[in-house]
Amino acid sequence: MDGRGTTSEDLTARTRIRDAALLEFAEHGVRGATIRGIAAAARVSVGLVQHHFxxxxxxxxACDAHALETIRRTKQRAFDEGMGDPGFMAMAVEVALPIQRYMARALVDGSPAAAQLFDDAVAFTEELLASGAPGMGTPNTSDLHAYAAVMTGMNVGLMVLHEHLSRALGADTLSREGYRRLALAILDINDDRLMSPEIVAHARAALQQLPAAGTGGGSDAE
Incomplete structure (x- = not known):
């Protein structure tokens, strides 16, 4: 028993209930999941779920807070140890995939934690890009915040669209098999430069000259 009167059995039951809730919320959404179903999945009584939560x-x-903390901790470990470490990759797959399944549903259903996760991810990505990390180059951009936000949106989009990606790839992208194929494709995309420097330069110049709404360049109301 700790100083707050909490026993190890209490902590074990609380963790088991929370983990079962993560899976139930991921599968059925917050509206579809029930206390009774979570209790059954955790193999505890409804009263015990209500006692703890x-x-x-x-x-x-509680699930939102756990998901956020897990993702922050995993990203920090990636920053400290490097994503190329086999031990980190094994841990990330084991720990992060269930959390990603939960967050994918939260992002679709709407959740304060989902919004916080996105904002935190943008800030973390921007910090990482600005400070540099072993094996990473400096982004070629004049708007690092937008760069980080769009990069985050692309990564989060993979979570939200995991059902469609899983169908296209023939394996659940939130499983080891599907995640491996997805992650390898992401590496290939990041390693390739499909557009020539000339096309990029022309497109960038055209976008920079694009007038804002209300500056004489036309509007949707016309």
Whole structure:
């Protein structure tokens, strides 16, 4: 028992309930998941779920907080140890994939944690790009924040669209098999430069000259 009167059995039950809730929320969404279903998945009584978490909304908040902390911790480890470390990759797949499944559903259903996750991911990515890391080049951009935000959006989009990507790839992208194929494709895309420097330069110049709405360049109201 700790100083707050919490036993190790309490902590084990609480963790088991939370982990079961992550899977139930990921599968059915917050609206579809029930306290009874979560209790059954965790192999505990409904009363014990309510004892530890109170309402379903409070349980969802606990899952949100756990998901955010897990992702932050995983990203920090990637920053500290490098993504090329086999031990890190094994840990990331084991720990992050269930969390990604939960967050994918949260992003679709709408969740304060999902919004916070996106904002945190943009900030973390921008910091990483600005400070540099072993094996990473300096982004060729005059708007690092937009660069980081769009990069984050592309990565988050893979989570949201995991059902469609899984169908296209023939394997669940939130499983080891599907994730491996997805991640290898991401590496290939990041390693390739499909457009020539001339095309990029012309497109950039055209976009920079694109007038903003209300500056004489036409508008949707015309």
């Amino acid at each position: 109170g309402t379903k909304e409070q349980l969802r908040e």
